[in-house]
Amino acid sequence: MNMKRFHEMNMHTALQKIREELGEDAVIISSKQDKKGVEVVAATDYEAVSSSESKFKYNIEKKCTNNKVSKPSRDYKNINPTTPSNNNIDTSLLQKEISQLRRIIESQTEIISWNNLINDNSITRKLLQNLSITGFGFNLSKKLLDKVKKVDNFDTAWKLIRKIIERSISITQKNVIESGGIVALVGPTGVGKTTTIAKIAAQYALNYSNRDIALISTDHYRIGAHDQINTYGSILNVPVVAANNGIELQRALNIVKDKKLVLIDTAGLSQRDCRVKEIMKTLSEQSKELITYLVVSASTQLCVQKEIINQFTPSILNGVIISKTDEASQIGGVLTVLMEQGLPVAYETTGQRVPEDIVRPSQNDLVNKAIKLGAKFGNMESIHPTELYSELVENV
Secondary structure, rough: OOOEEEEEEHHHHHHHHHHHHHHOEEEEEEEEEEOOEEEEEEEEOOOHHOOOOOOOOEEEOOOOOOEEEOOOOHHHHHHEEOOOOOOOHHHHHHHHHHHHHHHHHHHHHHHHHHHHHHHHHHHHHHHHHHHHOOOHHHHHHHHHHOOOOOOOOOHHHHHHHHHHHHOOOOOOOOOOOOEEEEEEEOOOOOOOOOHHHHHHHHHHHHHHHHHHEEEEOOOOOOOOOOOOHHHHHHHHHHEEOOOOOOHHHHHHHOOOOOOEEEEEEOOOOOOOHHHHHHHHHHHHHHOOOOOEEEEEEEOHHHHHHHHHHHHHHHHHOEEEEEEEEOOOOOHHHHHHHHHHHHHOOOEEEEEOOOOOEOOOHHHHHHHHHHHHHHHHOOHHHEEEEEHHHHHHHHOO
């Protein structure tokens, strides 16, 4: 057993020292605060500690389960040594809970440091404020700030950050409005998939001919879904084929195989609906030429954006269509997720008009829009502690 006592100014520094000297598997035996800071006793072999004359159990008043975190507390006295009432303690489970609690405490300390940074009058504070009101995630913001930490001028640092963000955003090379193809749109309910399909079809018809277009509807879950796409088909004078499963979808694709542009409208489901995996599996089993775009609303919260993209199988997505940027007060959140996942942007929809409100944005367009929206609508109240906290502890 290797046990050591640490005296530091705060718990965050103490945890860093423990990790450096005893390693990631170190276990906190006890901790207390005094006028000089904190005193923490840690060891590297809990089995040895639990079998020695002094046996401990830990009173963990608030546990973190299913990635849900209790309200941050600055009281680090929750870890208290007591005499165990049961000698048959499951030490492996206890060690897991302690490690989990340690990561939470570190995250809480990081939030405190972040808040202190905001209140500090510095270049870093101003940069972080700009990124935050624009909607960029905290983890991404930290990485960006790290790249300009040696720059001592705000304007220079901000320009450099903008360039880094632009280089990190990618745009799809293929423009199906010009080249055609077999395209499926997937995404949660209410993000505007069917309207986006109408915009793409209408623009293609204006540039070329409606004779080369066909629409396929696979949305048999939502009442009126077929009626909506049939209405667009009638307006554009293009055929609409219904397909309620994978076999019918393959038949529908064979029926319209002579068309240059085939647009597939899928059911809008919550990202937590088990049928999402079924839809993505069905699409992945179709033609290798199939292009799959995920439609996401720009106004969706960052933590929800991450969940949506993860559930809609990013490995088989060819790109993302950012919808409803006209309704959003921030778009930094969706850009954060796309940068982290490496997913390219195919289109941006900017309103309800068909076919006008769809564009192929550039990286510069997206960054400029994000900054303008942040400057117009953003403020320090737009920095949501819940989103910050979920980012910090999402892997706990």
